[in-house]
Amino acid sequence: MTAANQRFRVAIVGCGIGRSHIVEGYEPNADKFEVKALCDLNVERMTPIADEFGIERRVTNFDDLLAMDDIDIIDVCTPPGLHYPMVMAALDAGKHVVCEKPLVGSLAEVDEVIAREKVSKGLLMPVFQYRFGDGIEQAKAIIDAGIAGKPYVGTVETLWTRGPDYYAVPWRGKWKTELGGVLMTHAIHQHDLFTYLMGDIKRLFGRVATRVNTIEVEDCVTASLELENGALGSFTATLGSADEITRIRLAFENVSFESDHAPYNPGAKPWKILPRSPETAERIAALLENWQHVPPRFTTQMARFHAALLGKAPLPVTSADSRRALELVTAFYHSSTTHEDVELPIGPGHARYKSWVPAEFA
Ligand SMILES: NC(=O)c1ccc[n+]([C@@H]2O[C@H](COP(=O)([O-])OP(=O)(O)OC[C@H]3O[C@@H](n4cnc5c(N)ncnc54)[C@H](O)[C@@H]3O)[C@@H](O)[C@H]2O)c1
Incomplete structure (x- = not known):
């Protein structure tokens, strides 16, 4: 198979919005991607989706996906609090990564992800399908x-x-x-x-x-x-x-x-x-x-991801885009508690850099 028509093998973790990634993202781009594995803690939720799309490999332990040598891309569709450890582990395992919003849970985490991405083999594409x-x-x-x-x-x-x-x-x-x-x-x-x-x-x-x-x-x-x-x-x-x-x-x-x-x-x-x-x-x-x-949402985001994986185009959404979105969120929550204007950019010296979550709920 030549690089120009390489079909990338995908594993999806999280079968909520993960199903929409299949329906709108991977199925319409079946010449570019093949979903080979699903992972979810909830087997009753995962099984009908795996059956529907003929996905043979079904696992409940995320680490099992990391160990699959024939998987090129891990698509993270779990609840937000799990994105950071899963994205970091997938990058460390040499995989390409797709991750639902929010990419991670703080500006500190997003900066760590950006640093890890720079030394990783895989590319990281956050989701912003709108x-x-x-x-x-x-x-x-x-x-x-x-x-x-x-x-x-x-x-x-x-x-x-x-x-x-x-x-x-x-x-x-x-x-x-x-x-x-x-x-x-x-x-x-x-x-x-x-x-x-x-x-x-x-x-x-x-x-x-x-x-x-x-x-x-x-x-x-x-x-x-x-x-x-x-x-x-x-x-x-x-x-x-x-x-x-x-x-x-x-x-x-x-x-x-x-x-x-x-x-x-x-x-x-x-x-x-x-x-x-x-x-x-x-x-x-x-x-x-x-x-x-231009087909909307995941159909085009995934098609352009494929072009980026082949080195033919830039990533359609980047971790820098996610950082900008999370900086807005951080500034917004900070302003709402201080009742003051908040200036951007927000860096490591800021009170909310490590978390925008109120201390009593962290
Ligand atoms: N881009 C969008 O428009 C859009 C829409 C909906 C949700 N989302 C995002 O997608 C993510 C998931 O949201 P959802 O609505 O699909 O949630 P959901 O609760 O419907 O689905 C999440 C799935 O992840 C599974 N899961 C949880 N922990 C797991 C683990 N450790 N290992 C394997 N599986 C695990 C759960 O069993 C569940 O089936 C969230 O970050 C959410 O913000 C994005």
């Missing part, structure tokens, strides 16, 4: 081509619904195992899209509240942000909305963008693109004239 699809990628292309001009302001709304059934899963709703609430678990995707399109954050003021569910972590948040480039932003997220929408609205000098409102797939459908002049409209039309459809 970055892929026609809508988000057309907006990104217009911005990167310099057509949109100066960023002015942006709003991000994550208006979702979660109730007692969702929080019946024991690891959810608790600081120790979920590591955060709507900010860390749900809005992290949309906030990543905001910084991806608008730029790095300079400072933010964040508020959090727990008003919807009886849980330790927050389920309502708002923030006011200032970016390095001078633009401003505001975030609102709740798990108590009557219906579910995701809405990202960005005003640039020459163009305003509004995302599609599909809560879990805002990047797929074309976004509302509002040029402020006929000249800008013409430039956008020329740029998008031969647009090739």
